[in-house]
Amino acid sequence: EVQLVESGGGLVEPGGSLSLSCAASGFIFSSYAMSWVRQAPGKGLEWVSSISGGGNITYYADSVKGRFTISRDTSKNTLYLQMNTLRAEDTAVYYCSKVRSEVVVAASNYWGQGTPVTVSS
Amino acid sequence: DIQMTQSPSSLSASVGDRVTITCRASQGISNYLAWYQQKPGKVPKLLIYGASTLQSGVPSRFSGSGSGTDFTLTISSLQPEDVASYYCQKYNTAPLTFGGGTKVEIK
Numbered sequence: 001e002v003q004l005v006e007s008g009g010g011l012v013e014p015g016g017s018l019s020l021s022c023a024a025s026g027f028i029f030s031s032y033a034m035s036w037v038r039q040a041p042g043k044g045l046e047w048v049s050s051i052s053g054g055g056n057i058t059y060y061a062d063s064v065k066g067r068f069t070i071s072r073d074t075s076k077n078t079l080y081l082q083m084n085t086l087r088a089e090d091t092a093v094y095y096c097s098k099v100r101s102e103v104v105v106a107a108s109n110y111w112g113q114g115t116p117v118t119v120s121s
Numbered sequence: 122d123i124q125m126t127q128s129p130s131s132l133s134a135s136v137g138d139r140v141t142i143t144c145r146a147s148q149g150i151s152n153y154l155a156w157y158q159q160k161p162g163k164v165p166k167l168l169i170y171g172a173s174t175l176q177s178g179v180p181s182r183f184s185g186s187g188s189g190t191d192f193t194l195t196i197s198s199l200q201p202e203d204v205a206s207y208y209c210q211k212y213n214t215a216p217l218t219f220g221g222g223t224k225v226e227i228k
Contacts, residue, residue, distance in 0.1 A: 035217070037165075044222040045157070045165060045208050050215065059215035062122070095164060105212045107155035107170040114164060 002026040002110045004096045009115030016086050016119070022079040022096030022112055029077040030054065033099035035108055036070060036081050038092035038117075048094070049081065053102035064090075086119045093117075123148045125211055127220035133228045140196040142223045144209035149189045153213035156185055156194045160205040168207075169194065201227055 008020040022034070036048040049060045049070040058070050069082040079096055093116050097108035124147040134140050144154065152172035157165040167176045169185035172192055182197045196203055204227055209220040 037219075044206070045159070045210075045219045047210070047217040047219060050217065059217075061216050097165075100167075100170065105153070105214060105217065107167055107210065107212055108165075109167045109170075109176065111164040111166070 002098060004098060004110060004112035006094065006096050006112045006115035009094060009117045011118045011120065012086055013121050014087060014119055017082070017084045018086065018117060020081040020083065020094055020096075020115060020117075022081075024077045024079065024096075024098065027098065029072075030074045031102055033102055033104045033106065034070075034072060034079045035097045035099055036079075037095045037097055037108070037111075038090075039095070039114075040089075040092040043092075046092070050099065050104045051079070052104045057104050059104060083117070086117075088119050091117060091119050122216055123150065123211060123213075123218060125209055125218050125220040127207075127209055127223050129223060130221065131224040131226070133226045134199050135228045136199055136201060138199045140199050140203075140225060142194040142207055142225075144187075144192040144194070144220050146190045146192075146211055150211045150213040152188050153211055154185075154187065154192050155210045155212060156183075157208045157210065158203075158205045159208065165208065196225075199225070199227070 035050040093114040095114045096112040098110040154172045156169040159165045173185045
């Protein structure tokens with residue numbers, strides 16, 4: 001059974017940093033691309049970033065480019081999102097998702113429960 | 122970047138009705154289009170990928186069609202458990218943009 005468990009969310013002041021983790025199990029982690037998707041309170045889904053199965057290809061939304069870094073550790077079956085220079089508009093629930101293939105640009109067929117991030121002073 | 126526009130933003134229909142949601146891309150994306158369902162308070166669930174391929178386990182009353190710039194998600198007979206928000210997502214290239222969503226309610 002595929003399981004994705006996010007952690008690391010919380011309250012942070014504007015300009016601060018936060019690191020999210022997503023522990024994956026139930027599939028061959030290195031064989032699949034992974035994504036982060038966020039959802040601001042009462043709003044729709046926003047794609048944030050994706051990484052290939054091998055970790056050598058990454059993509060970012062313009063809204064987070066230069067501030068967020070996606071990475072993965074195959075030895076730990078864990079996906080990460082390092083978030084720096086956080087802004088109020090980054091406040092959202094952050095979902096980790098497993099992409100259907102190793103190819104980065106594909107649909108997500110499994111989602112974690114999400115971890116909330118609040119950026120506020 | 123390619124924009125994804127969904128319509129309507131919300132709809133109310135009766136149980137048993139045929140429901141159609143439209144997603145339009147600002148440029149052609151071939152069939153690189155997915156549909157997701159998000160029930161209130163729940164995580165998103167993949168319904169359809171490749172514009173028309175039903176994800177395993179998804180009821181057959183859901184179907185997708187389209188190619189290029191115009192896509193449709195159809196629920197052939199709306200059920201109470203289909204109350205949710207529905208999102209399209211394009212994935213031909215990054216950014217993997219979502220549509221704004223369509224909220225489906227029961228009349």
